[in-house]
Amino acid sequence: MSMRVTHGLPLARKTTLGIGGPAAVFVDLQDLADLPEFVALAADFPGVPTCLGDGTNVLVSDAGCSSPVLRMNTQGVRFMGEVADGRTLVEVQAGHSLHELVDTVVRRGLIGMEMLVGIPGTVGATPVQNVGAYGQEISETLVEVTAWDWVLSRRVTLGAAACGLGHRTSIFKGAGRWTLLTLVFALRKSALCAPLTYRVVADRLDVPVGSRVPPIEAARAVLAVRRGKGMVLGCSGADRRSVGSVFFSPELTPAQARRLRDEGASINRFPDGSARVSASWLIRRAGFALGGPIAEGVRVSSLHHTLVADEGASAAGFTEAIDVVVNRVLECTGVRLTPEVDFLGDWPEEEDVAG
Structure with a gap:
């Protein structure tokens, strides 16, 4: 079994802020096959379970959390082939590192995520607040998500339009109803990145705003800008x-x-x-x-x-x-x-x- 259960774990250890009280029960899930067991366990505790990725965008209460806390640690990227418009579909486990995903697709010459390089956290967290940076947002590439619906008590699949993606928001943010399990993105093969819309990135590459460069060069420039601001884990x-x-x-x-x-x-x-x-x-x-x-x-x-x-x-x-x-x-x-x-x-x- 690949589900680890801990009682009274200080959540400060699981967040980048290093702040917060204990979780009544903390579950580390590494395989979606164990999800039914977590659902059964959660029924013994009050409230809807909270999902925690890498803890890079959360502030935990000093009192901790009395409802179950689920750490999604599922990993994996599957390239599903091209669709009619030539884009490549990519299925990703919710616990997979966003930075690693961006690095993987950029090296394959796929564009649509190159400006998101260096953003810490898991892929499953990206639709929650429609993660974006330097002119790109998850809403531009997300096709669908699979989630556990705590109200219906079953898995559901939601298309991107049903996710209510806006500026750093979605139907998932603050709702507590869904736990995201897998996500599908559509990325386009291209030798050049999307047009550079932020001067700070264009200046780093010494090109005019609106220019297009190889996606790996754009990603390196964005990563350098983020490091300069101390916004890459381990560099500040x-x-x-x-x-x-x-x-x-x-x-x-x-x-x-x-x-x-x-x-x-x-x-x-x-x-x-x-x-x-x-x-x-x-x-x-x-x-x-x-x-x-x-x-x-x-x-x-x-x-x-x-x-x-x-x-x-x-x-x-x-x-x-x-x-x-x-x-x-x-x-x-x-x-x-x-x-x-x-x-x-x-x-x-x-x-x-x-x-």
Whole structure:
């Protein structure tokens, strides 16, 4: 059997922030054949089970989690051949590393994911908030997902259109109804990547915005940019306790976009048609200094304007830091930030964990 069950496991060990109390029961699932056993086990505990990938985008409550926590550790990529429009279908297990998947398909000359290189976490987490970076989003390549539906108590298959994919959101985010099991993507064979829409990546390659280069070169440039911001696991030293982007890139009204552009902000057009500015630019504009303390055990990264945890950090302190940043950015820029991090576990009912 490839299902490991642990009671009272501190979830801080399973997240990149290193924050959080214990799980009443923690299950590491390595083979989908054992899923029925997990479903039976979960019936003995309150609440709907929570799925945890690599813990790279979660803040766990100091009180821990009384409902079962499932760590999807299933691995595997299967190339299913071409469909009528020439794209190649790729089936991936939910526990497979996203970074490894991107590396695999790029080396095969398949495009559609090259800008997602270096993003930590599992493939199963990507539709939950429609993971994206540098002009690409999962919504552009996702075909369908297979999931366990805790309401219907059976496996279901959902096409991409049914997943409700938007800017860093989907029907899965915050719902708790589904546990994603496998995903199918459609990627296109090409000697050149998608057009480069972000200046920072184009500058790294010394080409104009809109250029196309071999996908492996684009991926290397994106990876170099991410490393420079400390947003690749294992490269950021003292800033390693991070969730990457704590806040969404907020959507701007035309008036806000014009004003911030005049102030030097880089306004980017996202696949959903919205104009957005990076949260890190707003945090810097609000006067937060790199490395500066925000709350006990929580500070601004020394590499990038995002929040990181140090010794003594707690979930309560991290949510306090989120509130401080949201309020000062709103006061200084007129733009409201919204947390991107997922809040997992048993939170006090009176606490506003959404900042």
